[in-house]
Amino acid sequence: AQKITQTQPGMFVQEKEAVTLDCTYDTSDPSYGLFWYKQPSSGEMIFLIYQGSYDQQNATEGRYSLNFQKARKSANLVISASQLGDSAMYFCAMREGTSGTYKYIFGTGTRLKVLA
Amino acid sequence: NAGVMQNPRHLVRRRGQEARLRCSPMKGHSHVYWYRQLPEEGLKFMVYLQKENIIDESGMPKERFSAEFPKEGPSILRIQQVVRGDSAAYFCASSGGTQYFGPGTRLLVL
Numbered sequence: 001a002q003k004i005t006q007t008q009p010g011m012f013v014q015e016k017e018a019v020t021l022d023c024t025y026d027t028s029d030p031s032y033g034l035f036w037y038k039q040p041s042s043g044e045m046i047f048l049i050y051q052g053s054y055d056q057q058n059a060t061e062g063r064y065s066l067n068f069q070k071a072r073k074s075a076n077l078v079i080s081a082s083q084l085g086d087s088a089m090y091f092c093a094m095r096e097g098t099s100g101t102y103k104y105i106f107g108t109g110t111r112l113k114v115l116a
Numbered sequence: 117n118a119g120v121m122q123n124p125r126h127l128v129r130r131r132g133q134e135a136r137l138r139c140s141p142m143k144g145h146s147h148v149y150w151y152r153q154l155p156e157e158g159l160k161f162m163v164y165l166q167k168e169n170i171i172d173e174s175g176m177p178k179e180r181f182s183a184e185f186p187k188e189g190p191s192i193l194r195i196q197q198v199v200r201g202d203s204a205a206y207f208c209a210s211s212g213g214t215q216y217f218g219p220g221t222r223l224l225v226l
Contacts, residue, residue, distance in 0.1 A: 035214065045159075045207060045217035091158060093215075101171065104149065104215055106159040 003027065004094050006107035013082045014115050020067070021077040021110045023092030029053075033095035034075040036066065039109075040088040048090075051075060082114045120210050121190075122218035130226050135195040135202070137221045141210030147171075148191040149215065150183060153205045165191055198225045 005024045013019035025034065036048040051059045051066045059066040067076040079086055092107040121140040129135050141148050146167050151159040161175040165185035176183065180198075185191040195202055203225045209215040 033213075037217070043205060043222070044219050045209075047214060047216055050214055095213075095215075099213070100147075100166075102147070102211060102213075103164070103172065104161065104209075104211075106151075106161075108158040 003105045004092055004107040006092055006110050008110045009108075010111045010113070012113050012115055013079075013086075015084060016081055018078060018080045019082055019112065021079070021090050021092075021112065023075045023077065023107060025073050025075060025092075025094045027073075027094065027096055029096050031098075034066065034068070035093040035095065035104075036064070036075075036077045037091045037093065038086075038088045039091065040085075045091075049077070079112075084114050084116060087112060087114045120208060120216055120218035122208050122221050124221060125219060126222045126224070128224045128226060129198045131199055132197050135198050135223055135225075137193040137195075137206050137208075137223070138190040139193070139208030139210075139218055140190040141208075142212070142216055145210035145212050145216075147211045148185050149209045149211065150191075150193050151207045151209065153207060153220075155204075159207065162193070195223075198223075200225045 003026050032053045034051045038046045049059050049061045049064045051068045058068050063080045065078045089109045089111050091109045094105050097103050123138050148165045150162040153159050163176050163183045164172040180196045182194045205220045205222050207220045208218045
């Protein structure tokens with residue numbers, strides 16, 4: 001079974017609109033972390049946002065927010081006020097294990113295209 | 117620049133040659149992860165190392181691939197006798213809890 005599932009291979013959004021990228025995960029660990037990364041066409045992997053499994057509030061970083069629904073095991077990324085530069089691949093990832101033995105699992109990614 | 121460093125950024129090898137990819141983690145990080153990304157695909161975990169110790173190599177092909185992270189110097193991912201299917205982007209990440217990635221090495225095998 002997939003541990004991290006991103007069901008949207010591609011998404012379009014109009015500039016200045018908000019967009020939600022879906023991510024569901026599967027783990028039996030009580031302690032885990034959830035991450036989103038952006039990979040523009042230039043190829044680098046850019047860390048965007050982190051949510052810990054015990055965090056009570058949803059994480060936010062500027063225009064990025066993580067809609068964390070623990071019971072549903074979902075960690076969707078919301079990008080508000082989309083910009084053309086947001087066009088990229090977006091990867092959801094989960095960290096399992098304990099410090100010193102962390103393992104990171106990545107989803108297959110969602111390609112976002114922002115339309116002018 | 118205190119980020120994760122990888123070199124070379126681009127590497128071209130002929131079939132049968134060896135490829136050596138280097139990674140220096142962020143300052144203060146002693147954990148290094150290597151991933152492979154084929155075109156239009158996600159990241160595939162290869163190996164997780166601490167200084168002088170391989171923690172998890174469950175994603176490494178059994179043959180031709182090896183990795184090390186010596187006490188001094190960068191982590192090295194070595195691919196011996198490269199084949200065309202090894203052409204990919206190889207990313208290194210270092211972690212103090214959150215993973216930060218290097219710019220990647222694009223390997224092209226002719």
